[in-house]
Amino acid sequence: MRPDGRPDDGPPAQRSGAGGDPAARVHILLVEDDDAIRRSVGMTLERYGYRVSAAPDGLTGLEKFREARHDLLLLDIMLPHLDGIGLCRKVRETSQAPVLMMSARGDSLDVVAGLEAGADDYVVKPIDTTVLLARIRTLLRRATFTAAEPDMPPTDDTGLLAFRDLTVDTRGLEVRRDGRLLALTPTELRLLLEFVAAPGIALQRGVLLRKVWDYGWDGDSRVVDLAVQRLRKKIGADHIETVRGFGYRFRR
Known part of the structure; x- marks a missing residue:
């Protein structure tokens, strides 16, 4: 999905027929009230091998979050019943899973409120597939990084x-x-x-x-x-x- 709304060509692995994409093990919860955006983003993520659960509002998203384990949450800020900021706060009460917010305005105060509520990062609508996938991959890598990655100062044997x-x-x-x-x-x-x-x-x-x-x-x-x-x-x-x-x- 490009910024102009046209679909992209799909992931290279899919076009080449390669299988066994490790992304298939990743479960993403997508909460977006706009039907067209929810379907488009969901289909894009699935084409790249992610497993996607979708919800049209915050309360339904909270129910789905509590019903199953999710590796990452992709939340719209403006949601009915329970907005993305409130949903993020609820998630942070019990989970440290990465949260990526979606905002229609990059300079919106809602973005700041979402980050204050515990979100890790945000993307701006209209969604650029390249940016979205890069942010998701970064958040997932960060959630599984090892202590060997940063250049740590000397420690004793206990670390x-x-x-x-x-x-x-x-x-x-x-x-x-x-x-x-x-x-x-x-x-x-x-x-x-x-x-x-x-x-x-x-x-x-x-x-x-x-x-x-x-x-x-x-x-x-x-x-x-x-x-x-x-x-x-x-x-x-x-x-x-x-x-x-x-x-x-x-x-x-």
Whole structure:
């Protein structure tokens, strides 16, 4: 599906007749009230090998989310009965699954509200297939990344890094504050690992976008700012300093 609404040529693997696409194991929940968009996006994802469950409103989407395990949620912001922001908050009460929001206006305050509610990223309508698939693949990779990916500072044999009340297990990928295990989303965990890999060093927003969100360009810095805001609430605001006009720095 191209931005002008015309279908694309389908995935290369499908055109070449290749099988065994690992995407077939991925279950995506698509919640969109526009019938045409829901069918079009759903068919596109299925052509690329994803398993898709679809819902036309927020309450139905919440029921489907609670009935089965989903690897990623693709939510429209403007939904009847329960909007995408409210649905994202409900999801975050019990799950850290990646959430990708869809917005008709990229500069909308609704995008900010969605990211504040716990969404990992967003795409703008009309949906560009290339962008949508790239964002989905990035979120799925982030949800399954290993501790070996970031350049971590030296640790002892346990792989533990300690910062006052915060302990980061770089091998077991667990974070504890005052001994209490924290529930971080894959995005928040990856962001924290980037910070603890470079304590005391100021990191530009653009660098974080490329390393955490896998953007090949400097995208919307609000994504970084709101993810940092959510991370601060969980690990303690004093661990991450704002470097005005530049980015952020993790305190040693």
